[in-house]
Amino acid sequence: MIAATFQLDYASASGVAHSAGFCLDVDLRLPEKGVTALFGHSGSGKTTLLRCVAGLNRAPKGRLSVASEVWQDEARGIFLPTHKRPLGLVFQEASLFPHLSVRKNLEYGMKRSGNKAGEGFDASIDLLGIRPLLERAPEGLSGGERQRVAVARALLTRPRLLLMDEPLAALDLKRKQEILPYLEKLREELDIPMLYVSHAPDEVARLADHLVLLENGQVVASGPLMATLARADLPPAFAEDAGVVLEATVAAHESDGLTRLEFPGGQLYVSCRDKPLGSRLRCRIHTSDVSLALAAHGDSSILNTLPATVQTIVATDTPGHVLAQLALSDGTLLLARITERSRAALGITPGLAVIAQVKSVALFA
Helix, strand or coil, X not given: CEEEEEEEEHHHCCCCCCCCCCEEEEEEEECCXXXXXXXXXXXXXXXXXXXHHHCCCCCCEEEEEECCEEEEXXXXXXXXXXXXXXXXXXXXXXXXXXXXXXXXXXXXXHHHHCCCCCCCHHHHHHHCCCHHHCCCCHHHCCHHHHHHHHHHHHHCCCCCEEEEECCCCCCCHHHXXXXXXXXXXXXXXCCCCEEEEECCHHHHHHHCCEEEEEECCEEEEEEEHHHHHCCCCCCHHHHHHCEEEEEEEEEEECCCCEEEEEECCEEEEEECCCCCCCCEEEEEEEHHHEEEECCCCCCCCCCEEEEEEEEEEEECCCCCEEXXXXXXXXXXXXXXEEXXXXXXXHCCCXXXXXXXXXXXXXXXX
16 A cells, blocks of 8 residues: 655745645555556646655655555654655656667666666566667657656666656657557556556546546545546536546457447447457546437437436536436446436436437547
C-alpha cells in the first residue's frame, strides 16, 4: 500500500503555479501494483501531489509511506530527499543530454542511481522498443522516441515507484498513439506501482487501474477505475468528461465488417478490429453516446442495445439535462446524459426497466 497524507499551502509550493488561496489537502491509500491516475483540470493539484510524493515539495503537514517504508513523517522529523527515494521520474519533456547517445544517456542514469552493473538494461530497452535507437543522438529522435528513452532511463534506476507527470502532454496525436502501447506494456509487465498525472480522459481510460479525482487541491473520489467512473455523484467539474470503461472480449468477426465484443453485461458491435478472437479490449462509452428507450425497436439504426434498470438520476450543471445511472443484468454500470424533457416524457425514474442504446464506443487496444 502507498499511504499519503499531505497538507500544503500555495505559498510553500515553490515552482508550482496556482491561483492565490490554493491548498493541497489529501489523504490517500493507493494500491502497490498497477497504474494510479491522478486526474483533474489545470490547477487541481495533480502535479503538486506528485511533487510531494517525489520529495520535490515538502509538505509542512505530511506523511508518506510506500509499503512498510516511511519516506516522510513530519511529526517524527523524517524526510527523505528525492535522491534517496527509490523512485523513477518522467516529466513532460524527456530532458536527455543532447551531447550523449541514447545508450550513454541510459548509462548515466544507471551510474547516478548506483546501478553500475546495468541490472535490467536489456529488459528495459526491449520493453520500450528502443534497442534500434541506442547509438542515435537525442536530436534525431521523435518526441515519442525521446519519451520512451526517458521511461527506460527511469526504470534503470530500479525504482520501487514510477512517477509520470503528463508524459504525453507535449506530443501530437500521432506520437501519443505511438507511445501508448508501450505504456500499456509497462502496466501489464511491471510489478512496481505507477502514479500517472493526466488531464486527458482517454489516456486515463486506457492506462489506469485506479483513479484519483482532484479538484481545488482535494480528493473528490478515489477507487478502482471502472467503479469510480461509473459514479453518478461526481462534482460538476467532471461532468463533461463523464463516461464508463468496460473490458470486453473479441467474440466474432462478422461478414459485414463488424466485430462483436462480449462482456458480462451483454455484447457490443464495433467496426472491424484486427484482433484475434479472445483478445481483451478496453471500451469507453461517453454519457452523451447513450440514449434511453422504454422498449427495443427493430427499426432503429443503433445496433448496440442493452436492457438495463435505472439506478439513480441526478441533475447536471447544464440546464435542462440530467445524468442517469443504469445497471445491466450483471450489475455493470452505464451513465446516460439525457434532457429533463425526455426524462419527464418517458417517465424515467429509479427502478424503471429501460433499453440503453449505445451510439458510439471508443476502443483502446
